Structure formats: C-alpha cells, structure tokens
Amino acid sequence: MPNIDPTARVVNPAGLAEDVEVGPFCVIGPDVVLKAGVKLVSHVNVQGATTIGARTIVHPFASLGTPPQSVHYKGEPTELQLGEDCVIREHATANIGTAGGSGVTRIGNGVMMMTGSHVGHDCSVGNNVIFANNAVLGGHVSVGDFTFLGGQCAVHQFTRIGPQCMISGLTGVREDVIPFGNVLGQAGKLVGLNVIGMKRRGFTKSDLHAARAVYRELFFGEGTFDTRLEKVREQVESSPFAAAVVSFIDADRKRPICQPSRGVTRED
Incomplete structure (x- = not known):
C-alpha cells in the first residue's frame, strides 16, 4: 500500500498507486491520481483533477492542480496532466485548464521544472x-520537445515555441518561435539557431549547414516574409529542417513569428 506520512492529508477517493510515497505535511485532493512510483517529498499541495505520471518526483512547496489564474474561471471541471519521469522542484506551480480553453493543462514526460517555475492554464x-x-508560461502557451527555458524568462499567453528551442534567461517571448530557434533579449528576438541543442540531438555538420541556409533564406533573403517563406517551402522535400519550420508556421498564424532584430544581417 502507499507509504503515507502520518502528518500528510490524503482526501478520499484520491487514487494512489501501491508504491507511491507521500512525505510529511503533503495535502492531496480527492480528484488526484498518483501513478506508480510517484514521490512527494514533503509539503506538496496537489489539488483538482490532477494526474501525475509514473516515477515523477515532486519537491517541497510545489503546488499542482490549483485553479487557473483567470478571471473567467468559475469552477468548471478541468484538468492537469503531468507526465512520467518528471522532476518538479521547490515552489514550482502548474494550474488546471479552463472551460474557455482546451480544458486541460498538459506537461509531457521527462520534464524538469526548477525552483519557482510556472505553467499557466491550458x-x-x-x-x-x-x-x-x-x-514562467502564461496561459494557452505550447512548448515543443527538448526546449530549454532559461532562468526568469517569461512567455506571453497564446505564444507557441517550437521543439528544440533555446530561450535565454531574462527573455520576454511575445512572438511564436520557430523550431530550433535561439531567442534572447528583454523583448525576445532570434539570435540564430539552438546549435548546441541540435548537436546533442544528433544533427551532423552537413545538417547544420543546411539548416543555417534555410534560416538565412527565411529571415535575410529578399522580398517580404511571405515571399521568403514560399522559397523555403520549395525545400521541404529535401530538408527536414525546412519541413519542420514550414509546418510550424503553417499550423497557426494568429501570432507573429519571432524574428532577428533590425540591422542584423546574418545568422551568428
């Protein structure tokens, strides 16, 4: 049966797997599900319809599944889904979704949320x-696989960040970031590609050379952005990087695409 410290409070009918560990002074709400191997170290608050995936570890004073920070939320039944093998550090927070959004806040597998980080509703x-x-992420943000979010960066609500991006510390992200983008600055701008991350994911020198060529064409080529995008579109059959970028841009054009600062003439 679950190992529950006598100072913890688990409200029935919360669903805890047999080998779950609940440390001192944790509070677990009635609609919470903790999968196999989950460990709540101590002083953890888990509320709402929250599911925590197998082998995830949650550290002291984290708060998960609390109501969304939205004036439109009126207590509708929404969810938080947290994946497997995650590490949630001290004072990290994540809210359930809203009825006006997707209704679910989703966090994938193998995610690490360091101290004080936040995932907003939906x-x-x-x-x-x-x-x-x-x-921190505002509401309705999407973040792709293997992305790194630097310390004290802030992502505006409804913004999309593609996979394998690097968001530098202290950066404010207000525009959608293409896959593999590297963003820097108080009003975040592209400063090139996340080359370090790409190498770690197995990109070869020739892959990086091809990706840089697409990047230069898209952001520094002649004509309007839409004209340059059409030129990049011609390369999707031969370039996985071009295919990923074009697919990302085509998926949603509601928000502008993050671009290099004016005056920048090349990818560093």
Missing part, C-alpha cells in the same frame, strides 16, 4: 523540456 508542454529557475 498550456501544452512537450517531452524533455527544462524550465530553469523562475521560468
């Missing part, structure tokens, strides 16, 4: 994403 976070200290 967000969708991919697998193996890392939040450095105090990195």
Whole structure:
C-alpha cells in the first residue's frame, strides 16, 4: 500500500498507486491520481483533477492542480496532466485548464521544472523540456520537445515555441518561435539557431549547414516574409529542417513569428 506520512492529508477517493510515497505535511485532493512510483517529498499541495505520471518526483512547496489564474474561471471541471519521469522542484506551480480553453493543462514526460517555475492554464508542454529557475508560461502557451527555458524568462499567453528551442534567461517571448530557434533579449528576438541543442540531438555538420541556409533564406533573403517563406517551402522535400519550420508556421498564424532584430544581417 502507499507509504503515507502520518502528518500528510490524503482526501478520499484520491487514487494512489501501491508504491507511491507521500512525505510529511503533503495535502492531496480527492480528484488526484498518483501513478506508480510517484514521490512527494514533503509539503506538496496537489489539488483538482490532477494526474501525475509514473516515477515523477515532486519537491517541497510545489503546488499542482490549483485553479487557473483567470478571471473567467468559475469552477468548471478541468484538468492537469503531468507526465512520467518528471522532476518538479521547490515552489514550482502548474494550474488546471479552463472551460474557455482546451480544458486541460498538459506537461509531457521527462520534464524538469526548477525552483519557482510556472505553467499557466491550458498550456501544452512537450517531452524533455527544462524550465530553469523562475521560468514562467502564461496561459494557452505550447512548448515543443527538448526546449530549454532559461532562468526568469517569461512567455506571453497564446505564444507557441517550437521543439528544440533555446530561450535565454531574462527573455520576454511575445512572438511564436520557430523550431530550433535561439531567442534572447528583454523583448525576445532570434539570435540564430539552438546549435548546441541540435548537436546533442544528433544533427551532423552537413545538417547544420543546411539548416543555417534555410534560416538565412527565411529571415535575410529578399522580398517580404511571405515571399521568403514560399522559397523555403520549395525545400521541404529535401530538408527536414525546412519541413519542420514550414509546418510550424503553417499550423497557426494568429501570432507573429519571432524574428532577428533590425540591422542584423546574418545568422551568428
């Protein structure tokens, strides 16, 4: 049966797997589901219709599944789904969704949320994403797999961040970021590609050369952005990078695409 410290409070009918560990002074709400091997170290608050995936570890004073920080929320039944093998550090927070959004906040597998990081309502976070200290997402944000969010960065609501991006510390992200993008600055701008992350994911020198060529064409070529996008579109059959970028842009054009600062003439 679950190992529950006598100082913890678990409200029935919360569903706890047989080998779950609930440490001192944790509070678990009645609609919570903790999968096999989950460990709540101590002083953890889990509420709402929250599911925590297998082998995830949650550290002291984290708060998961609390109501969304939205004036439109009126207590509708919504959810938080947290994946397997995640590490949630001290004071990290994640809210359930809203009826006006997707109704579900989703955090993938292998995610690390460092101290003070936050996932807002209706967000969708991919697998193996890392939040450095105090990195925060507004509501309805989507983040692709293997993205790194630097310390104290802030992502505006409804913004999309593609897979394998690097968001530098202290960066404010207000525009959609293409896959593999590297964003820097108080009003975040592209400063190139996340080359380090791409190498870690197995990109070869020739792959990187081809990706840089597509990047230069899209952001520094002649004509309007839409004209340059059509030129990149011609390369989707031969370039996986071009295919990923075009697919990302085509999926949703509601928000502008994050671009390099004016005056920048090349990809560093």
